[in-house]
Amino acid sequence: MTVEDIRSFNRFYTRLIGALDYGRRLYAPYTLTESRVLYELAHSPRTDVADLRTWLHLDAGYLTRILNKFETDGLIERGPSERDPRRRRIRLTTRGRETADLLDERARQAVGALLAGVAPDDRPRLAEALRTVRTLLSGDRAPRPEDVVLREPAPGDLGWIVQRNAALYAAEYDWNAEYEGLVARIVADFAEDHDPHLERVWIAELDGAPVGCVMCVRDAAPGTARLRLLLVEPGARGLGIGDRLVTAVVGFARGAGYHELVLWTNDVLTTARRIYQRHGFVLVAEKPHRSFGQDLVGQDWRLDLRVRAE
Template identity: 80%
Template sequence: MIVQDIRAFNRFYTNVIGALDYGRHLYAPYTLTEARVLYELAHSARTDAADLRAELHLDAGYLSRILNRFEKDGLIERGPSERDPRRRRITLTAPGREAAGLLDERARETVGALLATVPPDDRPRLVEAMRTVRTILGGGRTARPEAPEDVVLRDPGPGDLGWIVQRNGALYAAEFGWNTDYEGLVARIVADFAEDHDPHLERAWIAELAGRPVGCVMCVRDEAPGTARLRLLLVEPDARGLGIGDRLVTAVVDFARGVGYRDLVLWTNDVLTAARGIYQRHGFALVAEKPHRSFGRDLVGQDWRLDLRATPD
C-alpha cells in the first residue's frame, strides 16, 4: 500500500509540474537541466565543475557540453579556482545573470499563480508537508536548515524590497532602540534603488534560508566617480553564525570589482561591532568617524573604504 501511495503521489506531482510548464515557456530557450545549472551558478558565490557535478548529480561529459554552450553564448567565464589551482572557477557574466534572473522571475510568477489557487489558511500546511517530504527522503539533510550550505544568495523578488525596509526598522529598534527615523532612511534608500538603478552597476542581494529571507545587502553608485557604496547589510538574529554576513559582503566586493569600480565605501556606526568585524576582514579601512545624534540615540558614525584595485589576499 505504501508503494502504491508513493507512486500515486509521484504521478500527481508530475502532472502538477507539467501543468506549471505547459508549453515549455518556463525554461525556454534552455532545458530543465540547463536551467538548474544556471540557478546553481547564480546562487553560489564560488563554483567549479566538480561542485556542479556533485550538487546536481550530472554526468561529467553532459555537464561539460552544457558549460561549453554557456561559454559560447557568453553566459559564463572560466578562470583559476581560488581553492584549488587544478580546478576552473565558473562565474556568470552580466548576460548570464540576466538569463538566470529571467528564469527565476518566471519560476516565481508560475509558483505564485499556483499558490493563488490555494486558500491562505492552507498554505502553511502545504509548506510544512513539503518540508516533511524533503526531510524524510533527504535522510534528514533538510532537517537542519541552519547548515551554511542551505543558504542561497539571490536577487530580490516581489515583496523583498518591502521586507528589507520592515526588517531593518524592526530589528534596529529591537536591538539598539533606534526610532522610526532609521526606518524612514531605509525606505528612501530602497525607494531610490527600486525607481532608478542601473542593473549593470548596482545590485541587491537577498540571503535565503529554508525558503525565507534572512539577510540582505545593496551595492549602489556613490556620488564620487568610480566609487560604489555598500548599504543595508542585515542578517536575522536566528541566522547568525552561518557566515551569511561574510557571504553578502563578498558578493558586493566581487560585483563592484567585476564591473570596474575603483573604490567601495560604506557608512556605519560604532555600535554595530559584528558588521565592523566583517568589513575589517574584507580589507576595509576606517577613514573617518564623527559623533552624531540620529535615530533617537547618540552614536558615532564611521566611514570605511576599500581599495578595489589592490590585489585580494
C-alpha cells in the first residue's frame, strides 16, 4: 500500500459519487460542507459550536459564516450552552429539520441508485470492505458516542426491529415466540398506517449497521403518545444510545403537541427503567402477569410533557 494507492482511490470515489459537481446540485442551495454541518446538527449530540468545529476539522471563521447563513435562512437558533454558558449551543428550527430531512433523502436516493448497480450477492462483501477501510484508517479505536447516528428507518429496518427484539429477549430473558408476535403486530400496525407528524421510528446506527431502535406512536387516550420497543444491541451498550433514543422520543412528542407520554415495561428491564426515571417518567401502576413464557411484573410509566425537567 502506497500513498498513491489511497490518492488513486480518492480520485475514483469522488468521481463516482459526483462530489466535484453533482454534490453541489444534490445539496442545492447548500454546498457539500454546509450540508454536512446541517447533517451533524440533525443527527448527532455535537450541538455546541466548539464541538462541531473540532469534529469536522473546520476553520472557526468558515464555520461561523456557515452558521450565520443558516441563521439568516431560518434553519437554526443559537444560545448559551446548558453545559457551559461561555459556549454557544445550536438548535435546528422546524424549517432546519425539514431541510436536513430533504437533503438526507436526496443523499439516500443517490446512494440507492449507486447500490442498484451492485449485485445483491456482492453487497455483503462491499459492506465488509467499507468497514475494513474505516476500521484500519481510524486506528482500530473503540466506538465513541458521537459515532452513533439517529435516523429514520430505511427499507428492511422494520423487519430488523422485529428480528432483534425476538432474538435479544430470548437470549437475555428466555422470552418465547409470543413476544416476537407482539413486536411484529406493533411494527406491522405502524408500517400499514401511521401519521408521520404524530408517530415516528428512530434507528440508531453505528458504522453503517443498526444498533438500536425506539418508536413513538399515538395512544388510545387523547393527547397521549406511547413509547415502544426501546432496544440497544449488547455490543453498543455504554455509549448512551438508550438515553439518546428516549430523548428523541420525548422531544418529538412534546413538539408534536402531546401532553403526556406513557410506556409499558416489565420490572426485569432494570437498565431501561433507570433511563425512563432519568427523563422524569413516574411509575403509576404495576401488576403481575404471565406472558412470553415467564412470570413477570408489568409496569405503567407516565411523563407529563407539560412539565419540563429542570
